Amino acid sequence: MFDRMHRFRLGVAFTFLLVVASLALASRGSASTAAPVASLTPRETAREWKAVVERHDIQALARTAGCRPLHAVFYAANDWLRLATKLAAQASPCAQYSISVPPLTSDKTRPRPDQAWRIRALGSNFHALAEIHLTAWRKWVQAGNGSWYDAGVEARRRMAAAGYDVGAGDTWALNELSSAVRRGDGTWRADVRDLLRGLFDAGGQLPPVQGVVFVVGLGQRAPSVATYKARMQEWLQDSAFWTDMNAYVSDWSQEVYGDVRSYAVPGTDISARVGPLTDFLEHNGLLAAAGAAVSGTANAFFQRTASPLANAAWQWTGSFGWTLVDGPLMEQYVTAQVYALRHQGAASGRAEDRWGFAWAPRNPGPATKNQFANAAAAVLDRLAAAIRDSAGDDPSDPGALACGPPGQNLWCGGDLDGASLTGSWSQFRSWSQTAIAFTTAPLSVAAGVVSAPITLQPQVDRVPSRPQAPLDVTLATSSPTGAFATSPAGPFAPTLALQLPAGTFSTAQVYYQDTTAGTATITASAPGALSTTQAVTVTGAAAVSLRIDPVSATVPLGQTTAFTAVGIDAFGNPLPSVSAAWSLAVGTPGTVAPAAGPTATFTATGRVGTGAVVATVSTAAGPLTATAAVTVTPPPVARVAAVRYGVRAHRLHVYVTVADARGRRVNDAGVTVFLYRNGKLYARTSGRTARGRMTFDRPASWGVYRSKVKRVAAAGLRWNGKTPPNRFVRPKPVRRHPKRGR
Structure with missing residues (x-):
C-alpha cells in the first residue's frame, strides 16, 4: 500500500514539475506581474514540494504536548503554492494552515482548478481556500444571472468542479467585504448575508461548510481613526448581521496590513513596540469586547472566529500597508507580528489561536527577478519558522520563542530611520458612548429675540453616528427666563423634548429665546447618551x-x-x-x-x-x-500724630509720624521740620514718609530739643497745621575731678 501511494505521489510531483515549468513562462519579468502564478520559482518550488510530500508519507504531523494550537488563514494574491510549501516545510505540529487560491483572471467567478489537491498533498493540516471574488459575483448578480443567494450556491458548485474538497478541510474565502458593508450602505449587508448563506448551505446540493471572510480595513498610520471607529461601533451593534455570520463563517479575517514605519523605531525594544502593534492587529476583537452587552452578539462571534490577517506582503507602499524595506527588516517585522498575535491570544485566554498573513510579493526594482525571489523566499522561511517556534509553551512570555531561543531576541528587532510608534489604535480598547452634540457654534442673541436655529446630532467621538435605538432628547437651560421651541413661531417652553430616530444620521433644529441678559448654559441630554452643554450669550435689547x-x-x-x-x-x-x-x-x-x-x-x-x-x-x-x-x-485732614526722638551712636534721631483722621499712617507725604536746640534753630530738613514716618538725624549735642513741623503735603489730604507737643533733653556730661593725694 505504501509503495503504491509513494509511486502515485511521485508521479503527481513529476506531473506538477511539468506544469510549473510551463508556468515559468508566465512568470518571467517582474514579480509584480498582474497575472497570478502558483510560484515565483516554479522549479525550486516543485523540488521542495516533492520533498515535503514524501516526508509526510513517512511521518504525518501530529499535535504534541506543550504546543499551542493555531488555525492559520493566509491570503495569497500570488505565489500561493510556494507559500504553502514553505509553511509545510517548517509546519507546526499543532497548526492548521488554510491558503487562499485566486480565481481565474479571465473570469473571477470561476475558482482556479488543479490547485487545491496540491495544497492538500502537503499534509492533513493543509487546506485550500477558493477565493470568492465579491466584485465579480456582484456583476454576476447585476447581469441578471440570479440572486445573491444563487451566487453563493453557484460558487459552491464551481468550487467542487474545480477540485475543492470540503470533506478534506477545503472551504471558501470571500474577498473582500468593503467599507460599504461596514457603513451599512444601501443593501450591502443584506446582500452579503444572502451570498454567505448560499456559500454555506450550497442550496442543499453539497455539504454545508463555514468559510472565511476577508474584511477591508484602514491603514495603520491613518491621520484619524475616529470615523472608522464610529462606523465599527454601529456595525458591531447589528446583532442580526452577526447572528448570521456566526452561522456561516468560521474565520472573520480583518485585514490589518501594518506599516513597518510604525514598528521599527530606533532605540525601542520589542516590549515597547508590541503594545501599539497588538492594538492595531487586534483592534476588531478589542472593540467588540469593550462594547460588553451593547456588542454582545458580535463579541461572542469574534471570540470564536476573529482571525486578524497580518502583513507579510512585501514590498508595497499602499494596498498592503507599507513594507518598502529590505529583506532582513521584513523578516524581523513578520516575526514580531507573529509574537504579538501569539501573545495576545494567550493573554486573552483563548484555547486556540486564530490569525494569518497576507502574502503578495512585489518587486518594485532594482533587484533582478532571481534576487527578489530569493529574498522573498527568506521572508517566507522566517514566517514559517516563527509560526512553528512560537507554538512552544512559554507561560511567562507567550509567543516569545518566535523571536529566538529563550532570552535571545534574534528576530524581533530592526530599525528604520524616521519610524515612529502609532498610538491611535489604543482607542479601540474602550467603547465610545454616543453623545448628544451641538453642531452649530455658540450663539449670541438679543433679549426677547428668537435665536437662529440650533442643531443637535448624535455623535461618537465627535463623529456623526446612527444610534441603534431612538434617542429621547431633553433640552434645558440654566436661565430662569430661557425657553425652547421647534419653530421660531413657538410655542416656547423652559424645557423641550424631542426624538432623534434610530439607524440614521439624524439632526434636529431648535430655537432659543431669553429675556435675561448674560450667559445661559443650555443642556441636551438623553438616557443612555452623554449630555452636552453649550453657552448662549444673551445681550440686552434697545x-x-x-x-x-x-x-x-x-x-x-x-x-x-x-x-x-x-x-x-x-x-x-x-x-x-x-x-x-x-x-x-x-x-x-x-x-x-x-x-x-x-x-x-x-x-x-x-x-x-x-x-x-x-x-x-x-x-x-x-x-x-x-x-x-x-x-x-473739603479734602480730609492729615495730622502729625507724633514726634519722637532717640540717640544712637552719638546721633540724635527724629521720627515724625503722619496719619489721616482715622489714624491710618500716610505714605509718601512731604514733610518739612525745624529742629530747635536750647531755643535756637539747630536744623531744618525735608523728606517723605515711608510707612507713615519721616526720619532724620543730627549730631547729639547736649541740650533741650524741640521740633516744629512747618509743612505736610499728602495727596488728597489737607494738613491741619498742628505740631503735637514734643521735647527731648540731652544732659550735659559731668566732669569728674581726680582725687587729691594725702
Missing part, C-alpha cells in the same frame, strides 16, 4: 431708560470720581456700554470729561458745594436723560 452709576457721590476738593451711563432695556437688563453726552447741572462745582462716551470723570475743583452730573442718550423714540448727585467737600 434702551428704554437711562441711569448713571453711581447714582450719587461725595468728592473731596481736588479728587475725581468716574460715572458710567447705563441703559435699561424693556426687560430690565442693564446696558453698560451706552455712549452718552455728559454735562453738569448749573452751579455744580467742578468739571466733567470727556464730553461723550460710556464713562466720564468728574473732578471737584474751586469750592465746596453740591450739584449734579447729567448724561443724555439720543434714541429713535427721543432723548433719555439721567442725573447723579455730587457733593464737593
Whole structure:
C-alpha cells in the first residue's frame, strides 16, 4: 500500500514539475506581474514540494504536548503554492494552515482548478481556500444571472468542479467585504448575508461548510481613526448581521496590513513596540469586547472566529500597508507580528489561536527577478519558522520563542530611520458612548429675540453616528427666563423634548429665546447618551431708560470720581456700554470729561458745594436723560500724630509720624521740620514718609530739643497745621575731678 501511494505521489510531483515549468513562462519579468502564478520559482518550488510530500508519507504531523494550537488563514494574491510549501516545510505540529487560491483572471467567478489537491498533498493540516471574488459575483448578480443567494450556491458548485474538497478541510474565502458593508450602505449587508448563506448551505446540493471572510480595513498610520471607529461601533451593534455570520463563517479575517514605519523605531525594544502593534492587529476583537452587552452578539462571534490577517506582503507602499524595506527588516517585522498575535491570544485566554498573513510579493526594482525571489523566499522561511517556534509553551512570555531561543531576541528587532510608534489604535480598547452634540457654534442673541436655529446630532467621538435605538432628547437651560421651541413661531417652553430616530444620521433644529441678559448654559441630554452643554450669550435689547452709576457721590476738593451711563432695556437688563453726552447741572462745582462716551470723570475743583452730573442718550423714540448727585467737600485732614526722638551712636534721631483722621499712617507725604536746640534753630530738613514716618538725624549735642513741623503735603489730604507737643533733653556730661593725694 505504501509503495503504491509513494509511486502515485511521485508521479503527481513529476506531473506538477511539468506544469510549473510551463508556468515559468508566465512568470518571467517582474514579480509584480498582474497575472497570478502558483510560484515565483516554479522549479525550486516543485523540488521542495516533492520533498515535503514524501516526508509526510513517512511521518504525518501530529499535535504534541506543550504546543499551542493555531488555525492559520493566509491570503495569497500570488505565489500561493510556494507559500504553502514553505509553511509545510517548517509546519507546526499543532497548526492548521488554510491558503487562499485566486480565481481565474479571465473570469473571477470561476475558482482556479488543479490547485487545491496540491495544497492538500502537503499534509492533513493543509487546506485550500477558493477565493470568492465579491466584485465579480456582484456583476454576476447585476447581469441578471440570479440572486445573491444563487451566487453563493453557484460558487459552491464551481468550487467542487474545480477540485475543492470540503470533506478534506477545503472551504471558501470571500474577498473582500468593503467599507460599504461596514457603513451599512444601501443593501450591502443584506446582500452579503444572502451570498454567505448560499456559500454555506450550497442550496442543499453539497455539504454545508463555514468559510472565511476577508474584511477591508484602514491603514495603520491613518491621520484619524475616529470615523472608522464610529462606523465599527454601529456595525458591531447589528446583532442580526452577526447572528448570521456566526452561522456561516468560521474565520472573520480583518485585514490589518501594518506599516513597518510604525514598528521599527530606533532605540525601542520589542516590549515597547508590541503594545501599539497588538492594538492595531487586534483592534476588531478589542472593540467588540469593550462594547460588553451593547456588542454582545458580535463579541461572542469574534471570540470564536476573529482571525486578524497580518502583513507579510512585501514590498508595497499602499494596498498592503507599507513594507518598502529590505529583506532582513521584513523578516524581523513578520516575526514580531507573529509574537504579538501569539501573545495576545494567550493573554486573552483563548484555547486556540486564530490569525494569518497576507502574502503578495512585489518587486518594485532594482533587484533582478532571481534576487527578489530569493529574498522573498527568506521572508517566507522566517514566517514559517516563527509560526512553528512560537507554538512552544512559554507561560511567562507567550509567543516569545518566535523571536529566538529563550532570552535571545534574534528576530524581533530592526530599525528604520524616521519610524515612529502609532498610538491611535489604543482607542479601540474602550467603547465610545454616543453623545448628544451641538453642531452649530455658540450663539449670541438679543433679549426677547428668537435665536437662529440650533442643531443637535448624535455623535461618537465627535463623529456623526446612527444610534441603534431612538434617542429621547431633553433640552434645558440654566436661565430662569430661557425657553425652547421647534419653530421660531413657538410655542416656547423652559424645557423641550424631542426624538432623534434610530439607524440614521439624524439632526434636529431648535430655537432659543431669553429675556435675561448674560450667559445661559443650555443642556441636551438623553438616557443612555452623554449630555452636552453649550453657552448662549444673551445681550440686552434697545434702551428704554437711562441711569448713571453711581447714582450719587461725595468728592473731596481736588479728587475725581468716574460715572458710567447705563441703559435699561424693556426687560430690565442693564446696558453698560451706552455712549452718552455728559454735562453738569448749573452751579455744580467742578468739571466733567470727556464730553461723550460710556464713562466720564468728574473732578471737584474751586469750592465746596453740591450739584449734579447729567448724561443724555439720543434714541429713535427721543432723548433719555439721567442725573447723579455730587457733593464737593473739603479734602480730609492729615495730622502729625507724633514726634519722637532717640540717640544712637552719638546721633540724635527724629521720627515724625503722619496719619489721616482715622489714624491710618500716610505714605509718601512731604514733610518739612525745624529742629530747635536750647531755643535756637539747630536744623531744618525735608523728606517723605515711608510707612507713615519721616526720619532724620543730627549730631547729639547736649541740650533741650524741640521740633516744629512747618509743612505736610499728602495727596488728597489737607494738613491741619498742628505740631503735637514734643521735647527731648540731652544732659550735659559731668566732669569728674581726680582725687587729691594725702
